[in-house]
Amino acid sequence: MEGRDDEAPFPREPWQRLLGESGNRPPETTDARIRAAARRALTPRSRRWWLPASLAASVVLAVLIVRSEFDTVRRPVMTESAIPGDSAPVHKAAEPEHSVLTDAETGADVAPPVPRVGGPEHELRAASELAEEVVADTGLPASPSTQRELAAPPAAAAPAPSAAAAVASAESAEPESLSPETWYARIRKLFAEGRRAEAERELEALRRAYPAWAEKNVKADELR
Amino acid sequence: MGLGDADAQLMLRYAAGDARAFDELYANHRNGLWRFIGRSVRDAAATDDVFQECWSRVIAHRENYRPEARFATWLYRIAHNCCMDHWRTVARRGARETADDEAVAAAADDAVAEPLAAALAGERGERLAAALERLPQEQSTAFLLYVEGGLSVAEIAESTGVNPETAKSRLRYAAAKLRQTLGETASD
Numbered sequence: 001m002e003g004r005d006d007e008a009p010f011p012r013e014p015w016q017r018l019l020g021e022s023g024n025r026p027p028e029t030t031d032a033r034i035r036a037a038a039r040r041a042l043t044p045r046s047r048r049w050w051l052p053a054s055l056a057a058s059v060v061l062a063v064l065i066v067r068s069e070f071d072t073v074r075r076p077v078m079t080e081s082a083i084p085g086d087s088a089p090v091h092k093a094a095e096p097e098h099s100v101l102t103d104a105e106t107g108a109d110v111a112p113p114v115p116r117v118g119g120p121e122h123e124l125r126a127a128s129e130l131a132e133e134v135v136a137d138t139g140l141p142a143s144p145s146t147q148r149e150l151a152a153p154p155a156a157a158a159p160a161p162s163a164a165a166a167v168a169s170a171e172s173a174e175p176e177s178l179s180p181e182t183w184y185a186r187i188r189k190l191f192a193e194g195r196r197a198e199a200e201r202e203l204e205a206l207r208r209a210y211p212a213w214a215e216k217n218v219k220a221d222e223l224r
Numbered sequence: 225m226g227l228g229d230a231d232a233q234l235m236l237r238y239a240a241g242d243a244r245a246f247d248e249l250y251a252n253h254r255n256g257l258w259r260f261i262g263r264s265v266r267d268a269a270a271t272d273d274v275f276q277e278c279w280s281r282v283i284a285h286r287e288n289y290r291p292e293a294r295f296a297t298w299l300y301r302i303a304h305n306c307c308m309d310h311w312r313t314v315a316r317r318g319a320r321e322t323a324d325d326e327a328v329a330a331a332a333d334d335a336v337a338e339p340l341a342a343a344l345a346g347e348r349g350e351r352l353a354a355a356l357e358r359l360p361q362e363q364s365t366a367f368l369l370y371v372e373g374g375l376s377v378a379e380i381a382e383s384t385g386v387n388p389e390t391a392k393s394r395l396r397y398a399a400a401k402l403r404q405t406l407g408e409t410a411s412d
Contacts, residue, residue, distance in 0.1 A: 018406075038238070038246040
């Protein structure tokens with residue numbers, strides 16, 4: 001190798017000769033390895049199709065997993081809000097929490113919910129109010145309290161899905177567990193449907209269970 | 225066209241896909257580069273690793289190569305960087321950098337006085353190799369870049385990150401010490 005700089009501190013050739021005499025050189029295996037690496041680097045990388053393919057598969061898999069996770073999280077929430085009290089018993093639907101939920105759903109500007117002070121009595125009153133709404137929805141003759149309810153501003157009324165749920169619950173519930181208003185509405189519905197024997201039987205049971213209420217509110221002529 | 229230019233053309237041909245050009249290039253530089261790395265690293269096992277790493281970098285950077293400088297300059301700069309990486313890895317560099325040029329000059333007499341096993345063997349090449357091992361790392365690197373790599377003083381300065389005067393000083397100290405060790409054989 002020739003020096004290119006004018007100010008070379010000493011000539012190279014004698015030293016190169018001496019260094020060459022040492023006979024130091026890389027092993028054959030190292031030569032072969034480096035030459036093979038040089039050839040390998042020149043080969044096209046067409047066989048690496050699996051790399052983008054596996055990346056794409058991973059992305060698709062990740063998206064599917066995330067979507068399925070979202071679905072499983074969202075489904076119970078939708079069920080609860082869309083069909084409130086669908087399979088719950090009537091006394092559940094009559095709890096104050098339910099009315100709060102209803103007001104929030106309808107967006108009505110109503111008074112804050114009354115705290116739950118009474119036990120079964122309070123529950124009975126709430127259930128009866130709900131039953132009157134049911135009566136209004138089903139087109140049956142309304143009791144005075146139902147009429148009061150209907151005269152109230154529509155914002156305070158419960159939404160239709162809740163009433164429908166209450167009807168379904170009342171029909172399937174044991175009569176003794178119902179309030180007299182709800183029970184009576186159910187009897188009137190039985191009469192209207194022509195199921196007289198069943199209606200008579202339940203009317204007797206209602207009179208036994210709530211004699212004072214029945215004396216005041218049941219009008220047998222209307223029913224028959 | 226000098227050898228350096230011919231090597232640059234070979235490198236360009238290899239980058240364009242000519243594997244035989246690499247074989248030729250490798251044959252031109254394998255011994256010199258091996259000796260340079262071996263004497264820089266001073267570890268037989270590590271020499272092979274650093275040598276392969278150096279050529280791997282040449283292969284990997286083939287498409288970035290621009291013949292702005294001689295191929296040998298580029299190659300030995302890569303080799304020097306590989307050696308630096310090796311020294312950092314084995315944490316030997318700090319110990320080797322302790323001696324500055326003045327200290328080397330002061331120690332030159334001691335080096336002459338020391339008996340050399342390789343010199344006793346009678347082989348001049350081996351004696352030179354043994355003498356090189358006794359040089360401080362900076363001086364032996366500068367000397368090997370100059371003799372084996374064919375780099376100029378300016379190129380050595382650039383490769384090793386010092387100014388040209390320092391590079392020249394290191395070369396002179398190295399040569400002086402080697403001459404003393406070998407009994408003026410090489411300077412004849």
